Amino acid sequence: MAACAKGLDKCMFSLRLLRSPRLQNERFLSTSLGRLAPKEPSKFTPPPKPVVIDKTQTVAAQRKFLSPEFIPPRQRTDPFKFVIERKDMIRRRKVLDIPEFYAGSILAVTMADPNASGKINRFVGICIQRGGKGLGATFVLRNIIDNQGVEICYELYSPRIQKIDVLKLERRLDDNLMYLRDALTEYSTVDPDMNPVPFSLTEEVPVNKMKVRMRPKPWSKRWERPKYNVQGIRFDLALTPEKMEHAQKWAQPWREYDMLKEYDTAQLEEQILSEVQQAMSK
Amino acid sequence: MSPWLIQSRFIPVFVLWNDPAHVVSCIRTVKTTTWFDEHLTEDNQEYMRKSMAQEYRRQTVDKLNPLKDEPWQRHDWTQGSRRVGLVAVKLGMAPVWTKAGERHVVTMLQVQDCHVIRHLSKEEYNGHTAVLVVGGKNVSPFHRSEEQMEMFRNAGVPPKHKVTTFKVSDNAVIKPGTPLYAAHFRPGQYVDVTAKSIGKGFQGVMKRYGFKGQPATHGQTKTHRRPGASGPGGDPAKVFKGKKMPGMMGNIFVTAYGLKIWRVNTKYNVLYVNGSVPGHRNCVLKIRDTVLPTRSSTLLSPPFPTYFTEEEGDLDEDLYDDNLFIHTDPSLTLT
Numbered sequence: 001m002a003a004c005a006k007g008l009d010k011c012m013f014s015l016r017l018l019r020s021p022r023l024q025n026e027r028f029l030s031t032s033l034g035r036l037a038p039k040e041p042s043k044f045t046p047p048p049k050p051v052v053i054d055k056t057q058t059v060a061a062q063r064k065f066l067s068p069e070f071i072p073p074r075q076r077t078d079p080f081k082f083v084i085e086r087k088d089m090i091r092r093r094k095v096l097d098i099p100e101f102y103a104g105s106i107l108a109v110t111m112a113d114p115n116a117s118g119k120i121n122r123f124v125g126i127c128i129q130r131g132g133k134g135l136g137a138t139f140v141l142r143n144i145i146d147n148q149g150v151e152i153c154y155e156l157y158s159p160r161i162q163k164i165d166v167l168k169l170e171r172r173l174d175d176n177l178m179y180l181r182d183a184l185t186e187y188s189t190v191d192p193d194m195n196p197v198p199f200s201l202t203e204e205v206p207v208n209k210m211k212v213r214m215r216p217k218p219w220s221k222r223w224e225r226p227k228y229n230v231q232g233i234r235f236d237l238a239l240t241p242e243k244m245e246h247a248q249k250w251a252q253p254w255r256e257y258d259m260l261k262e263y264d265t266a267q268l269e270e271q272i273l274s275e276v277q278q279a280m281s282k
Numbered sequence: 283m284s285p286w287l288i289q290s291r292f293i294p295v296f297v298l299w300n301d302p303a304h305v306v307s308c309i310r311t312v313k314t315t316t317w318f319d320e321h322l323t324e325d326n327q328e329y330m331r332k333s334m335a336q337e338y339r340r341q342t343v344d345k346l347n348p349l350k351d352e353p354w355q356r357h358d359w360t361q362g363s364r365r366v367g368l369v370a371v372k373l374g375m376a377p378v379w380t381k382a383g384e385r386h387v388v389t390m391l392q393v394q395d396c397h398v399i400r401h402l403s404k405e406e407y408n409g410h411t412a413v414l415v416v417g418g419k420n421v422s423p424f425h426r427s428e429e430q431m432e433m434f435r436n437a438g439v440p441p442k443h444k445v446t447t448f449k450v451s452d453n454a455v456i457k458p459g460t461p462l463y464a465a466h467f468r469p470g471q472y473v474d475v476t477a478k479s480i481g482k483g484f485q486g487v488m489k490r491y492g493f494k495g496q497p498a499t500h501g502q503t504k505t506h507r508r509p510g511a512s513g514p515g516g517d518p519a520k521v522f523k524g525k526k527m528p529g530m531m532g533n534i535f536v537t538a539y540g541l542k543i544w545r546v547n548t549k550y551n552v553l554y555v556n557g558s559v560p561g562h563r564n565c566v567l568k569i570r571d572t573v574l575p576t577r578s579s580t581l582l583s584p585p586f587p588t589y590f591t592e593e594e595g596d597l598d599e600d601l602y603d604d605n606l607f608i609h610t611d612p613s614l615t616l617t
Contacts (some may be wrong), residue, residue: 081373081390084552088376091609112383112616119616136377159607159614160383233340 004129018179063201066273068130068155069137074263085134086272090279092157098164103127104172104208105140106190109154110163124167124192128177143179144189149181168197171207175232182219183212183233214238226251318424331422338420340438341394344459357453359586365454367570368462368544368587369396369444370553372477372561378544378554379607383614385613389473389559391567393551395420396462397439401455402447411449416440416457419566434464444566454587462552465589465602467543467569472577474539476568477561481533491526499539536560540574571600 070089072082073180099104105127113121119141125141128151132138137156142149154161179187211234213222223230224239255261319327370391378388400415407413421443422430434441437458465471487493489510495507509528512521538559545554553569561567571579585594602608 046318075563077374078371080392080550084373084390084547084550085376095610095612112614114616134376154383155377157377157609158383158385158425159379159609159611160616162613162615 019161020210023166025218040065046219051053056068060074063100063272066269066276067098067100067137067156070272070276071131071133071134071265071269082134086276087279088135089157090276092159096161096164098156099166099169100205101127101139101166101169102205103130103175103177104170105166106168107139108163108165109141109152109161111154111158114158114164120162122192124137124190124194125150125152126177126180126188126190128180130175142177142188143192144185145192147185149185149188162233166199167194169199169205171205173207173209174229176228177221177232179214179220179223179228179233182221187212222247290326290425320339323608334423337475341438341440342397342420351501353454353590354457356587359583360453361580363451363453363571363586364449365571365584365586366398366414366416366450366462367418367448367455367468367568368393368464368466369442369446370464370567372563372567373552374563375558376554379614380605381607381609381614383616384545386556387558388554388556391553391555391559391569393462393464393553394418395440395442396454397437397442398458398460398462399433399437399439400458404452412452413447414450415445415447416446416462422442423564424604444568448568448570456587458590460590461588463591464546464553465548465594465597465601466585467553468579468582468584469543469546469601469606470582471543471579471584472540472574473543473555473569474537474570474572475555475559476535476537476570477530477540477559477565479534479536479560480530484529485531486528487526490528492528493570517521528569540572540577542603544603544606545606547599548597548601551608 070081070086105217106124107127108124110120110122112119123141123143125143127139128142129170131136131140132155135157138153139155140151140158142151144150211232213234214237216239221228223233224235224244226248227250239247309395316545318329318330322330327548330401370393373390373392375387378386380386395418396418398414399417401416402413404410404412417439419433419442420440423434423441426441427433430445431441482489484509488495493509496502498506509526538557541559542556543553544556546552547554556570559567571584596605600608607614
């Protein structure tokens with residue numbers, strides 16, 4: 001990597017020399033630039049890489065997103081068990097389109113319900129948590145209906161789910177938005193009849209850097225403590241700096257250096273992503 | 283050169299002397315113990331391992347070639363006949379949904395290299411029932427004793443991790459060396475699964491038997507998890523045998539009865555069995571038809587004495603129970 005970077009800035013230097021007016025006035029008929037610019041030895045400049053626009057693949061498939069429930073946890077289970085489970089997950093995904101979404105996106109889920117009128121139940125809410133691995137993966141949607149906070153935990157691969165729509169695709173500063181239970185109600189209200197916000201698949205998912213105002217303490221959990229690592233709360237309005245410092249007593253700064261807790265999933269992710277994309281395209 | 287372990291054994295010798303003290307004599311025996319790769323060079327060790335693996339793969343792949351070996355006489359199923367079971371490995375658990383939308387949990391058991399090893403007729407065994415010795419999950423031969431290796435060699439089968447006996451009726455005997463597959467069981471059938479439960483070590487009475495213990499406060503001196511009283515008072519004036527006390531918990535054979543089979547994968551030999559099963563992940567278990575009388579599987583007519591690939595080779599890759607939701611079907615609409 002370092003070697004080609006070196007060659008790149010050398011060829012940039014020689015290009016700059018060409019642009020200087022003294023040399024531009026002379027006509028270049030030969031490609032032997034080494035004679036005309038004697039200080040710079042002629043360096044082989046590789047041709048620019050061609051940009052490949054793959055029109056055979058859909059734009060959706062080109063998006064390199066692997067749903068987090070595909071990544072197996074670090075356990076002593078036989079990897080073969082995850083292979084079989086993944087096959088079932090792919091079979092279900094071919095029937096039901098499970099879109100890409102994150103914690104903080106607004107979803108609408110239609111589910112078959114024996115107790116509802118018309119047997120169909122539609123719920124719109126903000127996704128506060130994505131949990132579980134494999135076929136038992138879940139996500140929790142939160143909304144405030146008639147001044148009552150409602151959270152429903154859905155299983156992604158349950159056959160009762162008819163449709164999952166992403167009304168607004170965005171990310172937040174955290175993966176887990178459970179603190180919305182203790183935040184002001186305006187942050188958890190989602191209009192059930194809202195129109196889907198258009199999102200083009202070629203762009204990156206926008207991160208909503210909003211910081212949420214909280215109700216007065218006591219909260220359901222001590223969100224200021226470092227183990228929750230919450231970035232999306234306005235602590236300056238909720239707590240004094242002394243309390244924030246006091247919360248830092250529960251910090252465990254050695255955890256980031258603990259090698260036994262490391263779990264590098266980069267290679268696994270690539271392999272599983274290619275496997276899943278191949279299987280879905282069949 | 284080889285390390286000779288000199289073993290000393292104390293053998294008490296009682297001699298009719300007038301001397302009241304015991305006379306103990308010490309007999310020395312010489313024991314030669316060595317493991318297979320102690321005296322081999324490194325490439326020889328590798329060669330041994332590879333050649334063993336190849337031979338066992340060849341042995342496992344097709345046994346009972348109908349041209350070469352004649353299988354034993356096949357009998358029909360009669361009321362009251364018992365067939366063999368299987369030896370499988372516990373992979374893990376997963377959720378499963380029915381067509382009515384109910385969610386159940388399922389344990390996945392994979393049948394890895396299950397072979398019949400021996401047949402003991404009822405005279406040889408106990409005088410009442412014939413027995414088939416079945417083994418599962420191949421393992422390296424280098425840590426098995428010579429007697430065990432002889433048994434495996436007679437069946438023409440690689441050495442197995444677990445070897446169990448299944449009591450079998452006389453019309454269900456199978457020739458030693460026959461492979462057994464997961465399609466031996468069919469979805470909708472009920473099975474019993476036996477395995478060694480996870481060992482918890484020496485545990486107190488609260489964890490072992492669910493005793494309530496004592497309160498944490500209100501003046502309790504050093505008594506929070508103790509068993510308390512050990513029985514009635516002066517009348518028996520003893521502690522009864524079998525009194526529940528602290529001791530080793532787990533690591534014993536436990537059977538789970540009446541587990542329904544939801545799905546059978548014939549390609550990878552995986553059984554999806556309802557609920558949980560004793561044992562840790564990747565442990566070897568014993569599966570057989572239920573003994574519960576209300577869950578007997580006569581209606582399903584499972585293969586008797588076992589599933590042979592030569593005869594019923596054209597099963598689907600996945601066999602599902604009638605009530606099970608298959609993931610390739612469209613989503614449920616409950617009406």
